[in-house]
Amino acid sequence: MISLTPVIQHLHSAPAGFTRPWFRDVGGAAEYAQAFAEALPLPACWLVRATDNSKTVDNEGRAEDMTLAFDAIVAIENIRTQRAGETDDVLLAYRHAVRQLLQGWEIEADIRPIQFKGGKVLEYTAQDIYWADRYMFNALITNYLPDPGPYSELVYTGAPAL
Secondary structure (H helix, E strand, C coil): CCCCCHHHHHHCCCCCCCCCCCCCEEECCHHHHHHCHHCCCEEEEEECCCCCCCEHHHHHHHEEEEEEEEEEEEEECCCCCCCHHHHHHHHHHHHHHHHHHHCCCCCCCCCCCCEEEEEEEEEEECCCCEEEEEEEEEEEECCCCCCCCEEEEEEEECCCCC
């Protein structure tokens, strides 16, 4: 399968010309699941896997043309200001910056470029805003593990040496 670690690392630096403070926390699904909204240093961004779709290439299951998706969750503070709509403008600036970094970027040489597919609000409170933008890419997956070794009666003998 394809790791999202390179994508997370790619988001550690702001795009050129971005003038706002960059994300204080950039992580994956595990970091997102352990986030406590009241203790978070915002702004923050997490990548969380979404559904995978398969178009089987061979019948033995050794290669599959996969459409892989993930959500880039952007969290910012919801601060009241003198100008109506300013918080929405801040959210749009962060969403655009993430899209600028990801749209068209290739994780690896043999993987199709990442495509933006839209977004949705996850949470909108008096303290913060959580927004998820969906990104997708296609890849031919060929790195499945080989079949395990044979069994000998009730004792498994095909395990690799540790």
